[in-house]
Amino acid sequence: MPENLSQIDQAKANAARKAVEFVESGMKVGLGTGSTAAWMVRRLGERIRDEGLQIVGVPTSGRTAALAREVGIRVITLDEAKWLDLTIDGADEFDAEMNLIKGGGGALLQEKIVATASDKMIVIADAAKEVAHLGAFPLPVEVIPFGAEVTRGLVEELLGAFDVMGRRTTIRMSGDEPFRTDEGNLIIDLHLGRIGNPRQLALMLNQVPGVVENGLFVDICDRIVIGHADGRVEVRDIHDLSIEVSETLIAETGNIFSNIGD
Numbered sequence: 001m002p003e004n005l006s007q008i009d010q011a012k013a014n015a016a017r018k019a020v021e022f023v024e025s026g027m028k029v030g031l032g033t034g035s036t037a038a039w040m041v042r043r044l045g046e047r048i049r050d051e052g053l054q055i056v057g058v059p060t061s062g063r064t065a066a067l068a069r070e071v072g073i074r075v076i077t078l079d080e081a082k083w084l085d086l087t088i089d090g091a092d093e094f095d096a097e098m099n100l101i102k103g104g105g106g107a108l109l110q111e112k113i114v115a116t117a118s119d120k121m122i123v124i125a126d127a128a129k130e131v132a133h134l135g136a137f138p139l140p141v142e143v144i145p146f147g148a149e150v151t152r153g154l155v156e157e158l159l160g161a162f163d164v165m166g167r168r169t170t171i172r173m174s175g176d177e178p179f180r181t182d183e184g185n186l187i188i189d190l191h192l193g194r195i196g197n198p199r200q201l202a203l204m205l206n207q208v209p210g211v212v213e214n215g216l217f218v219d220i221c222d223r224i225v226i227g228h229a230d231g232r233v234e235v236r237d238i239h240d241l242s243i244e245v246s247e248t249l250i251a252e253t254g255n256i257f258s259n260i261g262d
């Protein structure tokens with residue numbers, strides 16, 4: 001690891017290193033996107049080189065695919081893998097119930113598909129990403145380019161019915177051009193400030209025609225590995241949440257897809 005990293009990069013790298021300890025030979029691994037996920041991909045590369053770890057990886061973006069190949073990970077598509085043992089990915093925000101906002105890097109669609117098609121999702125993050133309520137980070141919503149302004153209007157109308165603090169929306173830009181996802185779609189960022197009910201909002205956003213997916217991950221993450229500025233790394237499991245929360249989660253949804261790959 002380079003020596004003069006900022007505290008935050010050190011925390012991200014430590015979290016990634018710890019999470020990679022949960023990877024075993026023979027696993028099919030979903031590879032997230034972003035700066036924290038890049039540490040994880042590089043660490044997997046080291047284990048392949050130094051320990052002969054044998055895995056295949058399913059990347060969640062073109063950027064991650066390129067890095068994975070560079071460090072020696074055998075890359076396959078999700079359809080070739082069919083189902084994954086584990087996905088490790090970063091997040092923009094997480095709360096005490098392991099709900100997430102993702103998509104700061106614009107890869108939320110592939111990230112949600114890959115994480116949902118995995119037995120387990122481990123999130124790696126620096127401690128600054130933990131929040132009491134999601135929403136300070138703008139919530140990304142991926143929309144198809146056709147009628148994007150109309151879709152945006154419908155999303156704004158929908159927000160009127162929700163317990164959120166702000167309702168401003170912006171189309172994400174890359175220089176002078178709208179940002180394009182790997183799928184050629186656009187991203188609308190929702191500046192909500194505070195999201196009262198992430199589960200409901202996630203479901204309703206996807207009902208708007210033109211919306212492909214939103215960056216709220218609810219009941220998908222199983223474990224969070226948190227890198228702290230003082231060098232500590234904390235591992236939290238969904239099973240360690242209070243009984244009340246665990247029972248609510250299981251009763252309401254569980255992972256309804258979890259048996260597909262069996």
Ligand SMILES: O=C(CO)[C@H](O)[C@H](O)COP(=O)(O)O
Nearest residue numbers: 034035036090103104105107
């Ligand atoms: O969701 C993501 C990309 O779409 C990233 O995981 C998220 O933006 C966190 O990025 P970073 O690790 O660089 O802070």
